[in-house]
Amino acid sequence: AFACSVNVALDLTVTIYSNGLLYISHQIKTLVNSLIKGVYPASPSSWLFVAIGILATMYMQSDPSMGLITKIQQHLPLHMSLSAQGQTMVSALVFSTLLWLSLILALRFCLKLLLSYHQWMFEKHGRMSNTTKVWVPLVRLLSSRKPLLYSYQSSLPHLPVPAIQDTVSRYLESVRPLLTDPEFKRMSDLANEFESNLGNRLQRYLKLKALWATNYVSDWWEEYVYLRSRGPIMVNSNYYGMDFLYVTPTSVQAARAGNTITALLLYRRKVNREELKPVRLRVPGTVIPLCAAQCERMFNTTRTPGVETDVLQHWLDSEFVAVYHRGRYFRLWVYRAGRLLSPREIEDQIQRILDDASPPLPGEEKLGALTAGDRIPWAQMRKQYFSSGVNKRSLDIIERAAFFVTLDDEEQGMRGDDPEGNLDRYAKSLLHGKCYDRWFDKSFSVVIYKNGKSGLNAEHSWADAPTVAHLWEYTLATDAFQLGYTEDGHCKGDVEPSLPQPQRLVWNIPAEVQAQVSSSLAVAQALADDVDCHVFPFREFGKGRIKKCRVSPDAFIQISLQLAYYRDRGGFCLTYEASMTRLFREGRTETVRSCSNESCAFITALESGETEEECRRLFQLASERHQNLYRMAMTGAGIDRHLFCLYVVSKYLGVESPFLKEVLSEPWRLSTSQTPVQQMNLFDLKNHPDFISLGGGFGPVADDGYGVSYIIVGEDMVNFHVSSKYSCSQTVSNVSVSWIDDLLYLLSCSPTPCNTFVNKMFYCVNPAYRPKKPGCLSWLCQS
Known part of the structure; x- marks a missing residue:
C-alpha cells in the first residue's frame, strides 16, 4: 500500500510538473505570437535596423531626430547613474523605439487603406485598371511577410454603413420581379416615406455605432x-x-x-x-x-x-x-x-x-x-x-x-x-x-x-x-x-x-x-x-465545362435553381444566397438576392420560347448581374444586413416602421448557400479521385420553401443538399433535385438532345403540366 501511494504521488508530481512546463511554454509562445502579430506588417527584428540606423547617423555627428533625442535625454531620470555618453545612447534607443512604433502604425494604416480598395473585384478578367495595377504591388509589398493566423486582424477595414437611399433603391429593385404593379407602388410609397423621415434618424444612430464598434452588424446579428x-x-x-x-x-x-x-x-x-x-x-x-x-x-x-x-x-x-x-x-x-x-x-x-x-x-x-x-x-x-x-x-x-x-x-x-x-x-x-x-x-x-x-x-x-x-x-x-x-x-x-x-x-x-x-x-x-432531405451528387459535369461557357459556376447554378423553382411553383420567390463579408474585420455574412430582374427576364424568355439569340443575351445579362450582386454583398454594399440593423435601432428607440417590419417578415422560400472548397492542395484528386467531399447542408428556412446547399468539387462534380418539409404539399426535395439535374443539362454545353427527356420527366411528375419547348441551350458554348 505504501509503495502504491508513493507511485501515485510520483505520478501526480510528474503530471503537475509536465503541466507546469506546458503552461509556461504556452505562455511564452503566446507572448512571442502577440509580439509578431502586434508589429505586423513589420517584424520585431526591424527595430534593430532602425536603432542601428539612428546610432550610426549620430556617430557621424548628425541628429536625425532634429533635437528630439536631446529633449528625451533631458527628461530621462538617469542623470546620476549613467555617463553623458550612456544617457545619449539610451535616449537614442528610446527615440528609435518611438520612431519604429510610428512606422508600424503608418504601415498598418497604409495596409488598411489598401485593403479598403475593392474596385478590383468589379473589373473583368484580364482588364485591370491602372489604379489596380498600382494597388497590386503595394499590397504585395506590405503583406509579403509570412503572417500568423491573426496577423491581419488590426489591418482589416471596418464594414462601412451604406447610404440609406442606396439600400432602399437596391431593395426596391430586388423585389420588383416578385410584386404586381399595385403591390410595387405600395412598397415604393412605404420605402420613400421611410427614407425621407424615420430612416434618416435611424441611420444617424447606426453611424454612431459604426464609429466605436469593430463591426456594426456582427454583434447584433449574433x-x-x-x-x-x-x-x-x-x-x-x-x-x-x-x-x-x-x-x-x-x-x-x-x-x-x-x-x-x-x-x-x-x-x-x-x-x-x-x-x-x-x-x-x-x-x-x-x-x-x-x-x-x-x-x-x-x-x-x-x-x-x-x-x-x-x-x-x-x-x-x-x-x-x-x-x-x-x-x-x-x-x-x-x-x-x-x-x-x-x-x-x-x-x-x-x-x-x-x-x-x-x-x-x-x-x-x-x-x-x-x-x-x-x-x-x-x-x-x-x-x-x-x-x-x-x-x-x-x-x-x-x-x-x-x-x-x-x-x-x-x-x-x-x-x-x-x-x-x-x-x-x-x-x-x-x-x-x-x-x-x-x-x-x-x-x-x-x-x-x-x-x-x-x-x-x-x-x-x-x-x-x-x-x-x-x-x-x-x-x-x-x-x-x-x-x-x-x-x-x-x-x-x-x-x-x-x-x-x-x-x-x-x-x-x-x-x-x-x-x-x-x-x-x-x-x-x-x-x-417533418424534414425531407435529399443529397444529390451531380457527376455529369462541373465547373470545368461551365467555365468553357464563359460563365461563373455560381451564377450558372443560381440561375438553374431559379428556373427549377419557377417550373416547380409556377412563379418566382425571394431567394437567399449567403455571401461572406470577411474582407472586413469581424465580418460574417450578407445576403445576395439572387432573384433579379435579369434572371426573371431570362427565365420568362426561355419558357415563352424566345429565340436563341435573345435567350443568349438575357442569360449573359442575368449571370453578369448575379456576379455584380455577389461582389456588392462582399464589399459591404448589400441590402439585408443594413436594413436589419436599422430595424434593431428602431426597436431600441421604441419606434415602429411599417417598411422595415414588412421587409424583415418576408419569407425566404429558396434559401441557398455554396460550401467553398478552400484547401484543394490537401486532396490529390488525380491520384485519389474517390476522395471526394460531399459537403454539407441545412434545414429549410421557410415552412413552404427549400434549403439548397451545394459544393463544387474539382472540375467535374457538383454535390447538392436539398431540404424541405413533408408538411408542405407543394415541396418535395427529391423531385426538385431531379429537376436541377435536367436543368443543368439544359443549360450546359452538352450537345446531348435533352429536351425530350426533360419534357417526359415533367409529364411524369405532373401530368397536367405541358411545358412549352424550352430550346436546348448548347449555344452557351459559342463565343
Whole structure:
C-alpha cells in the first residue's frame, strides 16, 4: 500500500510538473505570437535596423531626430547613474523605439487603406485598371511577410454603413420581379416615406455605432438572429457536414474516432499557436486576407441557454472531449502529462467505451433532447437542476470539453441496394440524429458511425459554414493521408498501458427533468420527422465545362435553381444566397438576392420560347448581374444586413416602421448557400479521385420553401443538399433535385438532345403540366 501511494504521488508530481512546463511554454509562445502579430506588417527584428540606423547617423555627428533625442535625454531620470555618453545612447534607443512604433502604425494604416480598395473585384478578367495595377504591388509589398493566423486582424477595414437611399433603391429593385404593379407602388410609397423621415434618424444612430464598434452588424446579428431565438436550434439553425462520398478509410469505428479526434486536436493546436495560414483570396499578382476572428471560438465553446437570450461561453483550453455512446456520457482525456495521446491510444480509449456494457443511469439516455427542444424549458431546467451537485459537475464536463463526440450505433453512407435513399438518411442522421444523441449546444459535435463513416453537426451562432468547412477539410485530409491506418484498419502508434479508463459521468435526474426531457424530445421529434432531405451528387459535369461557357459556376447554378423553382411553383420567390463579408474585420455574412430582374427576364424568355439569340443575351445579362450582386454583398454594399440593423435601432428607440417590419417578415422560400472548397492542395484528386467531399447542408428556412446547399468539387462534380418539409404539399426535395439535374443539362454545353427527356420527366411528375419547348441551350458554348 505504501509503495502504491508513493507511485501515485510520483505520478501526480510528474503530471503537475509536465503541466507546469506546458503552461509556461504556452505562455511564452503566446507572448512571442502577440509580439509578431502586434508589429505586423513589420517584424520585431526591424527595430534593430532602425536603432542601428539612428546610432550610426549620430556617430557621424548628425541628429536625425532634429533635437528630439536631446529633449528625451533631458527628461530621462538617469542623470546620476549613467555617463553623458550612456544617457545619449539610451535616449537614442528610446527615440528609435518611438520612431519604429510610428512606422508600424503608418504601415498598418497604409495596409488598411489598401485593403479598403475593392474596385478590383468589379473589373473583368484580364482588364485591370491602372489604379489596380498600382494597388497590386503595394499590397504585395506590405503583406509579403509570412503572417500568423491573426496577423491581419488590426489591418482589416471596418464594414462601412451604406447610404440609406442606396439600400432602399437596391431593395426596391430586388423585389420588383416578385410584386404586381399595385403591390410595387405600395412598397415604393412605404420605402420613400421611410427614407425621407424615420430612416434618416435611424441611420444617424447606426453611424454612431459604426464609429466605436469593430463591426456594426456582427454583434447584433449574433444576438438577435441566433442567441435570442427561443425555438429549437436543431434543424432550424444547426447544420451538418459529411464524410467522403465514395471512401470510408476504415470500417473500425474506434479507429476512425481515434484518427478523427487526433486530427481535430492537431487543428486546434495550429489555431492556438496561430500556425494556421490565414484564409486569403487570390487576386492576379497578390492575395487578400479574410478575417479570422471566427476561429477563436471553434473549440472549448458551448451555447448555454437562457430565458431571454442564450450566451456563448468559451474556455481557453480543454484537455478532454465528451463522448456519448448508447445513452451514457463519458469524459475522455486526450492529453497525458501534457502530451497529446497518439491516435492508437485514443482508439484504445474509445474501444473501452464501446466495450462498456453498463446501462444508462435513470434519465441519462435521452438527456441531450433538452438541447434539441425549445430554449426556455432547457434554461429553466438548467438553472434549477444543473446548477449544483453531480449534475453541475457532469454538465460542466460536457460544456467545457474541446468538442462533443457521438459513437453512433447505426451504419450510414452511400451503400447497399438503395444508395440514393441511404444518402438521404445519412443527411437526416447528421442533421438531427435521434434528437437526443447529439449535444446541439456544443460548437460542433462529431459523429462516428458503426461502419466507420463520420460527419459533424455544427452550432451556427459562433461562426459560419466556411470556417467549419475549413476545419472539416483539414480533418478528413489529415485522417486519410497523414495519419492513415494499418492494414487491418487500426490507427498507427503505440499504446501506453497505464492510461486511466474513460470517466463515466454521473447524473441525478429527478422526475421533473425526465418529464421535460420527454416534452423536449416530442417537440424535436416532430421537427425532425417533418424534414425531407435529399443529397444529390451531380457527376455529369462541373465547373470545368461551365467555365468553357464563359460563365461563373455560381451564377450558372443560381440561375438553374431559379428556373427549377419557377417550373416547380409556377412563379418566382425571394431567394437567399449567403455571401461572406470577411474582407472586413469581424465580418460574417450578407445576403445576395439572387432573384433579379435579369434572371426573371431570362427565365420568362426561355419558357415563352424566345429565340436563341435573345435567350443568349438575357442569360449573359442575368449571370453578369448575379456576379455584380455577389461582389456588392462582399464589399459591404448589400441590402439585408443594413436594413436589419436599422430595424434593431428602431426597436431600441421604441419606434415602429411599417417598411422595415414588412421587409424583415418576408419569407425566404429558396434559401441557398455554396460550401467553398478552400484547401484543394490537401486532396490529390488525380491520384485519389474517390476522395471526394460531399459537403454539407441545412434545414429549410421557410415552412413552404427549400434549403439548397451545394459544393463544387474539382472540375467535374457538383454535390447538392436539398431540404424541405413533408408538411408542405407543394415541396418535395427529391423531385426538385431531379429537376436541377435536367436543368443543368439544359443549360450546359452538352450537345446531348435533352429536351425530350426533360419534357417526359415533367409529364411524369405532373401530368397536367405541358411545358412549352424550352430550346436546348448548347449555344452557351459559342463565343
